[in-house]
Amino acid sequence: MTRVVLADDAVLLRTGLRRVLEAEGFEVAAEAGDAEALLRAVDAYTPELAIVDIRMPPTWTTEGVRAAAAVRRRHPRVGVLLLSQHIERREALAVLEHRGAGGVGYLLKDRVCDIDAFVAQVRRVAAGGTAIDPLVVAQVLRRPAAASGIAVLSAREREILARMAEGRSNAGVAAELHLAERTVETHVRSIFTKLGLHEEPDTNRRVLAVLTHLSAA
Template sequence: MRIVIAEDSAVVRAGLAEILADSGHQVLAAVGNAGDLLAAVDEHHPDAAVVDVRMPPGYTDEGLRAAIAIRRDHPATGVLVFSQYIETRYAADLLGAAPGGGAAGVGYLLKDRVGDVDEFVEALSRVAAGGTALDPEVVTQLLRASRRDTGLGSLTARERDVLALMAEGRSNGAIAATLVISERAVEKYIASIFSKFGLAPSDSDHRRVLAVLRYLHP
């Protein structure tokens, strides 16, 4: 992968660059503020960007707002927010910012909950390939801030469980193992979710991602 990193801490920034380089990936730029991040993405058109939420000058949500801009203006670049903080105000906007409602990959992981390097690199690879990688706590917080989605009320409790695991980026096999059900049952639940959300088969839309966006976006 070709990657850009935006992290205000020089130590963390250098560590991420070393981890990704050691894993065989190319770090095109490692920057410390949102303005430099946007400039780097404009210049390099990377496969993925790793972005912290709080960066100079205000240390509030500069990184997340830059990530939203990347999703909107560079839909081929996957965006992985990697932070200590959950910003629900903008996180749902991040998930829906790409043209077409989620054609590019997106992730939101909490630094203190990533278990190991392989887990992080695998999540970033999934995002770069157009998938999702959402921390369960991020999903929980977004759900609390997103109760106006009328389609969500039609789902059964088990369908909600399946969709929550889809939002984390889990495969059908992983969902089946977590819920202790068969993969065939998972497929039936997902088909029912698509039906209730009105997501008909399409050559251009990624229904799995669209269902996750419907679930999380107010």
């Protein structure tokens, strides 16, 4: 049974999520109303997944994102699914930048209304996968070249990008595809160029490239 910790200051939403998840066979080990309580619960129960509201007390800004990053540092195998009322580009990028062994996700709260789709995305993140809301992807990929998708990439570049989306480093991609790391680095630079990702630091460009891959999935 997949163990989950819920973190949201809205009691009604937490109660609704608990009922949905338990009806689908998940074990909700704990609920938290703020970031500190979330970290204590994750330390105590080591769940497969933490579902976290981006905005929590005391400032209702980015406490959830910072708490999610702390969860990943302390428990790299715990998946983190962030929920947000609004699309926030910086937070969307932060989700994938903190990707570790566990899955990552960023969904708008409206998606919870489609229970079947929401549960499928929860299962994906709990299993180590990625779930990014399509509206978030569309907002983040504001560059015309990136928004056009991955059709501009060669077959090898798409293969490398798929591994990047799974969280692999250049060295990890090279080992899996039996390529020299320098060759992978050359392909990654080509991917950035073809997708029009010129202005961001390398970490953000990598995240944006992954989001482009996800938008075409």
